[in-house]
Amino acid sequence: MLTFIQRLFGKASSKEKLGQCKALDYYLLRELEKSELIRKDQIDVVIQHLNDEISLNKTGNKLTTEEKKELGINPRLQITYELLAVLNENGRAQHDPKSVLSSIAMKANFARSHDEMNQNYRSMGLKQFEVVGCKDDRDCAWCKSMDGKKLSVSQSINDLIEENCNCDRHCRLVTVAVLT
Known part of the structure; x- marks a missing residue:
């Protein structure tokens, strides 16, 4: 019983954490390739953004309120040109372009979590x-x-x-x- 509890709630080693990062990249890549809102030639940039290697939100190169209204984007949001550059026509047409990337990240996290939990159940x-x-x-x-x-x-x-x-x-x- 103790072994069961340790497996269920045990702490991950640093090697396991590194493996989780690589696994998350696999899930992110899979979700990005399926997405109809991201430019396919910008997938590497989006992965870097979602892995916090770069920030598409903090470049300081923000759209003006008029530009956001013209694009149909919520004018209260702070959106950068760099963020819009990774989105295709459908992605830019979203009311909240930031949510496109967070939604993809959540899909990848949930898919990874489901697979890990299923593997834990089997083990x-x-x-x-x-x-x-x-x-x-x-x-x-x-x-x-x-x-x-x-x-x-x-x-x-x-x-x-x-x-x-x-x-x-x-x-x-x-x-x-x-x-x-």
Whole structure:
């Protein structure tokens, strides 16, 4: 039982943390390649921004209020030309262009977390996990229908989300272990 608890709540070593950063880059790259809002030739710049290596928000090269109104962007937001440069036409048409990048980062984080949790469930010898929704109006119909369902650890929740989820920003389903 102690081993089970240590596996569940144990601290990650520095090597594991480095591995998590590389894994997150994989998930970020996958989400960026799927995105219809990012210019494909700017994916490397977006990854650097999301990894806090550069900041597209703090260049000091901000759009004026008139420019933001002309583009249909919330005029109260501070948006830089560099941020707009990584977005394609559809991305620039969003009311809040900053949310495009944060949404991609959240999708990548949730996908990585789902895969890690599923791997943990398997390593602990568990057979099932339960899907838990946020139970608010941001969940799509499919996410609401999945709330409380038990799935086998051999089933990838990310594959199901990819095929079925229609949430606006990102899927917020989480999984919890089913202890039997």
